[in-house]
Amino acid sequence: MLLPLRYWAMLSMLAAVGAGAQAKDRRTVAEPVAPGYVCARLAPSRQNDTARLQDAIAHCPPGSAVYLSGGTFLSGPLEMKSGVTLWIERDATLVAVAQREAYDKGFGNCGRIEGKGDGCRPFISFSKTRGGGIYGEGIIDGQGGALMVGTTESWWQLARRAQAEGGYQNVPRLIQIDHAHDITFHGITLRNAPNFHVAMNRVEGATFWGVTIDTPADARNTDGIDPGASQDVTITHCQIRTGDDNVAIKAGNNGPTRHISIIDNYFGWGHGMSIGSEVSSGVSDILVHGLTLDGTTSGLRIKSDVSRGGLVERVTYENVCLRGNRWPIYFDTRYDIHASGNRIPLYRKIALRHVRGGDGALVMHGLDGGHNLEIALDDVRFSDSATWQVENADAVVSDVWPPLRSGQAPLSSGAWEGCAKAFR
Incomplete structure (x- = not known):
């Protein structure tokens, strides 16, 4: 049910709505310039260009670039070096070999279903690096749908089989950024990742500007960009269509994630703008501004449960357009209804301002009466057929439709059509 707020809590929530610009990447971020x-x-x-590419990366000095000119480069896993940029020109494509042995970590698990995952190396890794990144208008193709050499199934088919049979698929991530600083991606297209496109762990400072991610909607576990245990990250002017979360902000046992800016992006098919499900180390100071979610199953989503929960706070969503979403708003503390544990998911100081959408379920579920979801809604308007599902929530509302409270005006026809143009 909708619960009343004490006066101090109301002031705090309204302040959170007005202070969205403060909850963001603390760096001054401008459009990156190539080396x-x-x-x-x-x-x-x-031929297979792995050795030639890796040799060029290893021998380039910091502040320089390895430039790939027009055509198709076939490669196995590559390890980036501090300060070195991989620059892929418009007519060039870097293609990942679909060969299990190339990615195996030495235990023979890659390309197989096992009792645990993480048996494969990523295609491109930034490990303990500072500076550098990936630039250019070219393409990196993970070949997730290609048959693995010597087999009759693709990486994606293996993932679906693991889902049906039980167990974990061991497939490579496209790009892994681990314990790194000041990484930049600009203009590149990433497609057909076998697993996550970009996964981050303990990254301090990362910019994704004008990146395109394009992978089929049924490609399992192919998240777009996942900042985990990281801070000061900006994702802007990107277009993301994928088979799982378009963006997923995570914070498992490896550390908190905070000061993230998601600015002026377009998300096509996928599972939406997500926080979670791992939030046990805490997620805070997130700004989502100028986002269009067009055909994502979920729209704005915070998901966790008592097995992996934690504190999620100071999250602001503003100037957001949603269309064709089953759950345009999905803030749930029981992501896995069978989960057990004592890691309580608590969402507070969540603010939505200038949000427009169509129909669908608008879900706000706090865990229980002692752990209410704290949220402020200002100028949040959906179609008449949208339905609120609210439990254990303290809400401040102003100009919300369908109404959580009486006396509000209906959403005018054509409101969605104008919002994308106005907000982007």
Whole structure:
């Protein structure tokens, strides 16, 4: 049920709505500029280029770029070096080999279903690096739908089989950024990842500007960009369509995630703008501004449960357009209804301002009466057929439709059509 707020709580929530611009990446972020020095300019060899690419990366000095010119480069896993940029020009494509042995960590698990995952190396890794990144208008293709060499199924088919049979698929992530600082992606297209496209762990400072992620809607576990245990991250001017979360902000046992800006992006198919489900180390100071979610199953989503919960606070969503979503708003503390544990998911100081959408279920579920969801809604308007599902929530509302309280005006026809243009 909708519960009343004490006066001090109401003031706090209203302040959170007005202070959205403060909950964000603390850096001053401008459009990135590619390195001025190209240390190696490569053309495709029509063979496996792994050794040649890795050698160029290893011998380039910090502040320089390895430039891939037009054509198709076939490669196995690559390890990036501090300060070195991989620059892929518009007509160039870097293709990941669909070969299990190339990614195996030495235990023979990659490309198989086992009792645990993480048996594969990523295609591209940034490990303990500072600076550098990936630039250019070219493509990195993970070949998730291609048959693995020597088998009759693809990485994606293996993932679906694991879902049906039980167990974990061991498949490579496209890009892993681990214990790194000041990483930049600009203009690149990432597609067909076998698993997550970009996964981050303990990253301090990362910018994704004008990145396109495009993978089929039924490709299992192919998240777009996942900041985990990281801080000061900006994702802006990106277009993301994928088979799982378009963006998922996570904070498991490896540390908190905070000061994240998601600014002026378009999400097509996928599972939406997510926080969770792992939030045990805490998520805070998140700004989502100028986002269009067009055909995502969920829209704005915070998901966790008592097995992996924690504190999620100071999250602001503003100037958001939603269309064709089953759950345009989905803030749930019982993501796995069978979960057990004492890691309480608590969502507070959540603010929505200038949000427009169509129909669907609008879910706000706090865990229980002692752990209410605290939220402020200001100018949040959906179609007449949208339905609120509210439990254990303390809410401050102003100009909300369908009404949580009486005396509000209905949403005018055409409100969604104008919002994307106005907000982007």
